Amino acid sequence: xxxxxTKALKPILGRHLGNTAKVFGAAVNSQRxxxxxxxxxxxxxxxxxxxxxxxxxxxxxxLNHVRELFRFSCVPVDFEVVHVNSSSTxxxxxxxxxxxxxxNGVALKGNIETNHTMPPNHKSRNNLLRTxxxxxxxxxxxxxxxxxxxxxxxxxxxxxxxxxxxxxxxxEHESVPGVVESxxxxxxxxxxxxxxxxxxxAREKGRRRVTAVHKANIMKLADGLFLQCCKEVASxxxxxxxxxxxxxxxxxxxxxxxxxxDVMLMPNLYGNVVSxxxxxxxxxxxxxxxxxxxxDYAVFETATRNTGKSIANRNIANPTAMLLxxxxxxxxxxxxxxxxxxxxxxxxxxxxxxxxxxxxxxxGTTSEVVQSIMRIxxxxxxxxxxx
Amino acid sequence: MLKxxxxxxxxxxxxxxxxxxSTAVMxxxxxxxxxxxxxxxNVTAIKGPGGRWMIPPEAKESMDKNKIGLKGPLKTPIxxxxxxxxxxxxxxxxxxxxxxxxxxxxxxxxxYTxxxxxxxxxxxxxxxxxxEHLIxxxxxxxxxxxxxxxxRRIAEYAFEYARNNQRTSVTAVHKANIMRMSDGLxxxxxxxxxxxxxxxxxxxxxxxxxxLNMVQDPSxxDVLVMPNLYGDILSxxxxxxxxxxxxxxxxxxxxxxxxxxxSVHGTAPDIAGKDLANPTALLLSAVxxxxxxxxxxxxxxxxxxxxxxxxxxxVLTKDLGGNSKCSEFTADICRRVQDMD
Numbered sequence: 001x002x003x004x005x006t007k008a009l010k011p012i013l014g015r016h017l018g019n020t021a022k023v024f025g026a027a028v029n030s031q032r033x034x035x036x037x038x039x040x041x042x043x044x045x046x047x048x049x050x051x052x053x054x055x056x057x058x059x060x061x062x063l064n065h066v067r068e069l070f071r072f073s074c075v076p077v078d079f080e081v082v083h084v085n086s087s088s089t090x091x092x093x094x095x096x097x098x099x100x101x102x103x104n105g106v107a108l109k110g111n112i113e114t115n116h117t118m119p120p121n122h123k124s125r126n127n128l129l130r131t132x133x134x135x136x137x138x139x140x141x142x143x144x145x146x147x148x149x150x151x152x153x154x155x156x157x158x159x160x161x162x163x164x165x166x167x168x169x170x171x172e173h174e175s176v177p178g179v180v181e182s183x184x185x186x187x188x189x190x191x192x193x194x195x196x197x198x199x200x201x202a203r204e205k206g207r208r209r210v211t212a213v214h215k216a217n218i219m220k221l222a223d224g225l226f227l228q229c230c231k232e233v234a235s236x237x238x239x240x241x242x243x244x245x246x247x248x249x250x251x252x253x254x255x256x257x258x259x260x261x262d263v264m265l266m267p268n269l270y271g272n273v274v275s276x277x278x279x280x281x282x283x284x285x286x287x288x289x290x291x292x293x294x295x296d297y298a299v300f301e302t303a304t305r306n307t308g309k310s311i312a313n314r315n316i317a318n319p320t321a322m323l324l325x326x327x328x329x330x331x332x333x334x335x336x337x338x339x340x341x342x343x344x345x346x347x348x349x350x351x352x353x354x355x356x357x358x359x360x361x362x363x364g365t366t367s368e369v370v371q372s373i374m375r376i377x378x379x380x381x382x383x384x385x386x387x
Numbered sequence: 388m389l390k391x392x393x394x395x396x397x398x399x400x401x402x403x404x405x406x407x408x409s410t411a412v413m414x415x416x417x418x419x420x421x422x423x424x425x426x427x428x429n430v431t432a433i434k435g436p437g438g439r440w441m442i443p444p445e446a447k448e449s450m451d452k453n454k455i456g457l458k459g460p461l462k463t464p465i466x467x468x469x470x471x472x473x474x475x476x477x478x479x480x481x482x483x484x485x486x487x488x489x490x491x492x493x494x495x496x497x498x499y500t501x502x503x504x505x506x507x508x509x510x511x512x513x514x515x516x517x518x519e520h521l522i523x524x525x526x527x528x529x530x531x532x533x534x535x536x537x538x539r540r541i542a543e544y545a546f547e548y549a550r551n552n553q554r555t556s557v558t559a560v561h562k563a564n565i566m567r568m569s570d571g572l573x574x575x576x577x578x579x580x581x582x583x584x585x586x587x588x589x590x591x592x593x594x595x596x597x598x599l600n601m602v603q604d605p606s607x608x609d610v611l612v613m614p615n616l617y618g619d620i621l622s623x624x625x626x627x628x629x630x631x632x633x634x635x636x637x638x639x640x641x642x643x644x645x646x647x648x649x650s651v652h653g654t655a656p657d658i659a660g661k662d663l664a665n666p667t668a669l670l671l672s673a674v675x676x677x678x679x680x681x682x683x684x685x686x687x688x689x690x691x692x693x694x695x696x697x698x699x700x701x702v703l704t705k706d707l708g709g710n711s712k713c714s715e716f717t718a719d720i721c722r723r724v725q726d727m728d
Contacts, residue, residue, distance in 0.1 A: 225527050276595040
C-alpha cells in the first residue's frame, strides 16, 4: 500500500521536493528481496557523494565533462575528488583514494597509469584498488550501438570477469637469476562467488545462457576448479542454459560469429582478452562502460581501462564510455530517471554521424559531443542550468 | 634448367582426415615437380624403457635425419594414460617456436580483408608449464614460468624470421604492468635482442591493446612475438580473422634445425574417409615448409594455384562454401600447377 502511494506521488513530488519521496520509497521497497543487494551508498541532505579519481591521460578531461554534464542536468550528486599521482612510489595517494571510496561507497574513476619499468614492489594502482576493496566482479555490457559502423552487427554480450585473483595476484619471484615464476591463484570461494554473481545477474536481466570461458584442458587444476565451481552453481539455475568454451576457440568464434554469445563468465586474464576483443567489435574503447562491483563498494570506469596518453588534452577523446559509466553509476544510486535521460541523450547524439569523434571515424571534438548531449537534455524539458 | 637436390621430408599423416589430406598434398607436390621425397611415419605413443611415454624410435630417427617434417592432425585420446601426442612431439624435439602466418585469402570472404601478420609464440614454458598444485582444499596455484634462455631464444627467432622474410617490424606482446617480473623479463630479453637487429623496428604493446586494435584494424600489425598463453589466444584470434583453422598454416621450429609444419585443425572423425576434407591448411603449411627449405619458386607456384582455385569458387569443399569433393579440389590445384609450367 505504501509502495503504491509513493508510486502515485512520485511524479508530483519528483525532483522539486528533493529526494524525500525517493528515500521514502526506497525504505519501503526494501532491497532485501533483491539478489544483488549492496548497502546504500553515502547520502546526506538528499544528495549523494561519490569519490572521483581523475587518473591519467584522458581521465581528467572526460571526468570534467561528466561533472559539467551533471551540474547542467542538476543531478543530485557531489564529487569528492582524490588525485592519485602515478609517478610517486609511495602508496599514500592510492590509500587516500581507497579510504574515500570506503567513505562514500561509490566511485567514478579514470585509469591510473602503471609504469612497467618500475621494480615489482611498485604494484599497479588500479589493481591495488580492486583487490583492497574486494571488487570481485567486473561487468561489461557490450552492445552494438546504432549509428556506429562496425564489421559485426547485433552484438549483445554481457561479460563477467573475476576481478581480484587469477593471473593478477601479483605474486612473482625470481627463483634463481633468469628463472621467474608467476603464480596464478584460483580459489573455490572466489570462483563460486563470481559464478553466483553471473547467474544472478543473468536471471535478473532475463538472459538465456551463460558460457564459461576457460583453458582447463591445459591448466587442469586451476581452470578445472573454476569450471567445476561454475557447473555447481549452474545446477542451481535450471532455467538458465550453461555451457563452456576454451578461450582460444572463444576468440576465434568472437571474430566470426559474435552474435552466438549471451553472458560470458571467466577468470581474470581471459576476461581482459575477451572484454577487449568485444569492445573492439562494437566500435572501440571509447564506447563501452564498465563497472566493478564488490559486496560493499562499486567503482565505475571505462570498460577497457585505457589511459589514452596519446590523445590526452587534445579534445578528441570519445566521452561516450565515461558518460555511459556515469549513467551506470546513477543506476546504482537508484537515480534511474537521470540515468535514462542522459543515456537517451547520448544515444541520440550517437546517431548523428557528424558528431562522431575520431576513434569511430568522425571529426567531431569531445566538447561538441558533450554540448550536443546537453542541448538534447535541455530540449527534453526538465530543469537545467544555463549552458 | 636448375636441378634441385631431392630432399627427404618426414610425413606424419595423422588420424581422421589426416591420411586423405596428406595424400592430396603429395599429389599436388608431384604435379608441381617439387624436389621432395616423403618418408611416412606413424607417431602413436609407446611406453619406452623406464616407463616413460615416447614416440616410436623409427619416427624419431627419421625426423633427426631429415630435420623437416609435415604433420597432419593427431587425435588426443582422453584417459589414455599418456599425454597428448602434440605435447610429446614438442618435448622430444624441443619445438620452441610456433609460427603462424595469417594472410587474408582472396576468395574466402571474412569481415577482415587486409590481414597480413605473423604470430610467433614461445611454445615450451610460460603459463603452460603444467606445474600446478592444490595448496589447501579449495586453493589452487598454477605456475607461469618465464626463463631468460627461452625468452632470448624466441626473441632471436622472431627477429631472424622478420629479417629473412622482409618483414618491417616486430611487436612484443606482454602484460608487464600486472606481471612485472615475468613479462618484464620477457620484454627485457626482447629489447636486448632488438639491439642486434636495428634494421627491424621493435615495439611493445599490452595484450589488451593488441586485442582491441586487432579486431578493429589488423593491418597495423606485422610480426608479433609473445609468451605461450598470449600466443595461443592471439594466434587463434588471427586464424579466426582469416577464416578459421581450416585455412591456417602453422610451423613449429625446434632446436638443432628441426622444423615440423602442421595443420592445426582437428581430426574431424565425422567426415574421415568420405573424401570431403579440405586440404588447404595442410597444403599451406607444406608451402611454408618449402619456403623454410629455400624452395621459393615451388612454394609460390603451389600457393598461387591454391589461392586461384579458391578464388574461382568452382570446386570448393563444403567448409569453404562449395560442395565438391576433396579429390576434385586437389585435382583442380594439380591442373593449375601443371598449366603454370
